[in-house]
Amino acid sequence: MARATRSKxxxxxxxxxxxxxxxxxxxxxxxxxPPKLFVLPEKASKDARIxxxxxxxxxxxxxxxxxxxxxxxELVKVAAPRSVPRSLLCTSQRARxxxxxxxxxxxxxxxxxxxxxxxxPTNDFSKGYVTRSADMFVATPMDFLFFLLPILAPLAxxxxxxxxxxxxxxxxxxxxxxxxLLAIPSTAKLLExxxxxxxxxxxxxxxxxxxxxxxxxxxxxxxKAQAVLAKGxxxxxxxxxxxxxxxxxxxxxxxxxxxxxxxxxxxxSTESQQSSASSSTSIAVDDTANxxxxxxxxxxxxxxxxxxxxxxxxxxxxxSYLPPHLRETIWKYISSSQNPIKELNFTPLDTHLKHLDSLxxxxxxxxxxxxxxxxKRGLDDDEAIEAREEKKRKKEEEEKKKKTAxxxxxxxxxxxxxxxxxxxxxxxxxxxxx
Amino acid sequence: MLEARLxxxxxxxxxxxxxxDLVQDCNFDCxxxxxxxxxxxxxxxxxxxxxxxAEAFSPxxxxxxxxxxxxxxxLTKVLRAAQSSDILTLKAEDAPDVVNFTFESADSDRISEYxxxxxxxxxxxxxxxxxxxxxxxxxPSSEFLRICRDLSxxxxxxxxxxxxxxxxxxxxxxxxxGAVTLxxxxxxxxxxxxxxxxxxxxxxxxxxxxxxxxxxxxxGLSSSVELSLSSEVPLLVDYTLGSNNGFLRFYLAPKIGDEx
Numbered sequence: 001m002a003r004a005t006r007s008k009x010x011x012x013x014x015x016x017x018x019x020x021x022x023x024x025x026x027x028x029x030x031x032x033x034p035p036k037l038f039v040l041p042e043k044a045s046k047d048a049r050i051x052x053x054x055x056x057x058x059x060x061x062x063x064x065x066x067x068x069x070x071x072x073x074e075l076v077k078v079a080a081p082r083s084v085p086r087s088l089l090c091t092s093q094r095a096r097x098x099x100x101x102x103x104x105x106x107x108x109x110x111x112x113x114x115x116x117x118x119x120x121p122t123n124d125f126s127k128g129y130v131t132r133s134a135d136m137f138v139a140t141p142m143d144f145l146f147f148l149l150p151i152l153a154p155l156a157x158x159x160x161x162x163x164x165x166x167x168x169x170x171x172x173x174x175x176x177x178x179x180x181l182l183a184i185p186s187t188a189k190l191l192e193x194x195x196x197x198x199x200x201x202x203x204x205x206x207x208x209x210x211x212x213x214x215x216x217x218x219x220x221x222x223x224k225a226q227a228v229l230a231k232g233x234x235x236x237x238x239x240x241x242x243x244x245x246x247x248x249x250x251x252x253x254x255x256x257x258x259x260x261x262x263x264x265x266x267x268x269s270t271e272s273q274q275s276s277a278s279s280s281t282s283i284a285v286d287d288t289a290n291x292x293x294x295x296x297x298x299x300x301x302x303x304x305x306x307x308x309x310x311x312x313x314x315x316x317x318x319x320s321y322l323p324p325h326l327r328e329t330i331w332k333y334i335s336s337s338q339n340p341i342k343e344l345n346f347t348p349l350d351t352h353l354k355h356l357d358s359l360x361x362x363x364x365x366x367x368x369x370x371x372x373x374x375x376k377r378g379l380d381d382d383e384a385i386e387a388r389e390e391k392k393r394k395k396e397e398e399e400k401k402k403k404t405a406x407x408x409x410x411x412x413x414x415x416x417x418x419x420x421x422x423x424x425x426x427x428x429x430x431x432x433x434x
Numbered sequence: 435m436l437e438a439r440l441x442x443x444x445x446x447x448x449x450x451x452x453x454x455d456l457v458q459d460c461n462f463d464c465x466x467x468x469x470x471x472x473x474x475x476x477x478x479x480x481x482x483x484x485x486x487x488a489e490a491f492s493p494x495x496x497x498x499x500x501x502x503x504x505x506x507x508x509l510t511k512v513l514r515a516a517q518s519s520d521i522l523t524l525k526a527e528d529a530p531d532v533v534n535f536t537f538e539s540a541d542s543d544r545i546s547e548y549x550x551x552x553x554x555x556x557x558x559x560x561x562x563x564x565x566x567x568x569x570x571x572x573x574p575s576s577e578f579l580r581i582c583r584d585l586s587x588x589x590x591x592x593x594x595x596x597x598x599x600x601x602x603x604x605x606x607x608x609x610x611x612g613a614v615t616l617x618x619x620x621x622x623x624x625x626x627x628x629x630x631x632x633x634x635x636x637x638x639x640x641x642x643x644x645x646x647x648x649x650x651x652x653x654g655l656s657s658s659v660e661l662s663l664s665s666e667v668p669l670l671v672d673y674t675l676g677s678n679n680g681f682l683r684f685y686l687a688p689k690i691g692d693e694x
Contacts (some may be wrong), residue, residue, distance in 0.1 A: 409476065
């Protein structure tokens with residue numbers, strides 16, 4: 001699918017550093033604005049452009065790749081994790097062929113490099129190019145639907161009654177961003193069809209009227225999530241959100257069987273990773289996750305595992321592409337009893353996770369029993385320490401006060417005041433005058 | 435800015451001396467009408483209310499209402515450095531950290547200066563209503579001191595009984611009992627020795643002698659003292675500061691119920 005590794009910015013940027021093998025290692029200084037590497041769809045037409053649209057989830061301006069024929073693509077940044085710095089060496093197939101030919105013919109004079117063919121500009125990567133950061137921007141197809149959601153269900157009208165409106169009326173509400181795309185007939189048509197997917201429609205005269213429907217949106221999203229599941233979750237997500245979440249603490253099992261209290265605390269340190277997936281569109285490739293050995297068992301029924309996968313996928317879609325207020329609405333809709341979508345009924349999963357939580361809690365309690373030597377004071381009781389210090393300070397202050405009190409005052413304290421009422425029972429508190 | 439100059443440091447010294455054994459720290463509330471103070475003892479059964487009017491000072495200047503939270507034993511220590519006849523000047527900024535005391539010797543050119551660090555004191559201010567007392571007894575302050583001192587040898591408490599015959603202070607203790615009765619008395623030559631009793635109804639109340647003795651520390655401030663009593667309300671012991679320049683009043687809750 002990948003067609004080119006041609007930089008969009010290469011033309012603008014100053015001369016890229018070339019690493020020719022012939023000259024001695026005199027490296028040119030790295031350029032300030034290095035070319036970026038894009039992987040663009042092969043099918044995209046010539047009219048495809050990189051455009052700026054508000055991100056549907058965060059409403060911040062983001063770059064998207066739009067092709068009037070094949071739709072819209074989001075640019076996902078694939079970066080090496082910071083702990084594993086990498087660079088990319090870009091060469092072209094042609095350059096490799098040339099080099100191979102050179103070696104075959106024995107003319108190893110690299111200085112007489114053939115001038116590249118006309119079709120390739122002089123500052124291309126045919127001679128090889130090293131980018132310092134291994135960031136790559138991959139255009140992945142995206143549903144126009146998500147751009148429509150902030151328009152169809154804006155935050156202000158969250159609780160208002162939605163009206164049936166024509167497509168044009170709906171689009172009028174959009175404030176910039178997507179509007180220029182409407183000038184392209186094919187895109188406008190595509191947008192309208194996507195709107196129909198999440199709206200109740202009503203035919204009136206020649207035009208169709210649309211009203212946003214949470215139920216339809218949920219169904220659409222559920223289909224998307226199922227499509228994700230059909231291909232399986234990416235291994236890193238599977239590891240982090242499914243396997244770790246369902247891991248059964250080893251200790252509790254042992255304990256039930258034998259009552260032996262020797263434990264391995266490291267087995268228990270897996271916390272629930274149910275926090276929502278990050279909403280940024282950059283995904284760091286972490287290949288260590290893939291190779292992690294399946295160290296402990298998941299003894300959950302298949303149904304629960306699938307539900308968790310479903311929820312993970314669903315959550316990812318929600319947090320990546322939906323505005324926050326809509327996420328709430330959809331979760332509310334799902335958790336309500338009227339939720340008609342069987343796939344999104346997470347009750348069995350919740351019960352199972354709760355069960356696991358209680359197991360973990362037990363395990364933790366037991367662990368703190370077994371190695372309390374090193375863990376006499378938890379790290380999380382800063383407040384308690386503070387409160388203690390405060391108390392101590394107050395006590396000291398009081399002590400100091402006592403010491404400074406004159407003898408007469410001290411003696412007066414010993415006086416028998418039984419049967420004497422306090423002054424405040426005779427005189428009322430005065431309003432402090434300022 | 436607060437600046438208050440007192441011709442006789444003695445007056446201020448005596449006021450502080452009279453209060454310091456009752457309360458530890460207190461706020462001196464300064465405003466354009468003078469310096470006032472209200473505080474309770476630790477047990478909250480006695481209350482002291484002091485007022486030094488602006489007229490008592492020459493000159494007196496207070497631009498803004500400020501509360502000077504002072505530890506009274508610290509204040510006593512500083513005031514000990516002043517001689518009775520010294521001219522005392524009290525100074526403080528509008529948002530003060532310290533209060534400054536200057537003592538000028540009247541007959542020599544000696545000037546001494548002290549700063550006392552202030553403290554934040556949380557004190558509840560009680561509103562004291564004007565009360566019509568059943569009995570008001572005016573007597574020489576030295577006489578009151580003597581009665582309290584004598585009777586405290588007998589018991590810890592004294593019953594003050596006001597009738598139209600006179601006022602009777604009586605105590606009942608382990609070693610026996612004792613009573614002092616004062617009748618209305620007018621001495622033309624020495625009006626200080628007068629005993630005046632104005633009575634609207636007979637009153638009999640019991641008080642802690644230790645507290646009354648404590649109040650008597652103010653004896654030096656005024657030649658006469660006024661005791662105001664009504665049943666079920668605190669006793670008021672009022673020392674008028676010379677020529678109507680202010681007052682020092684003590685209130686004490688009566689002992690109710692168990693008589694021992």
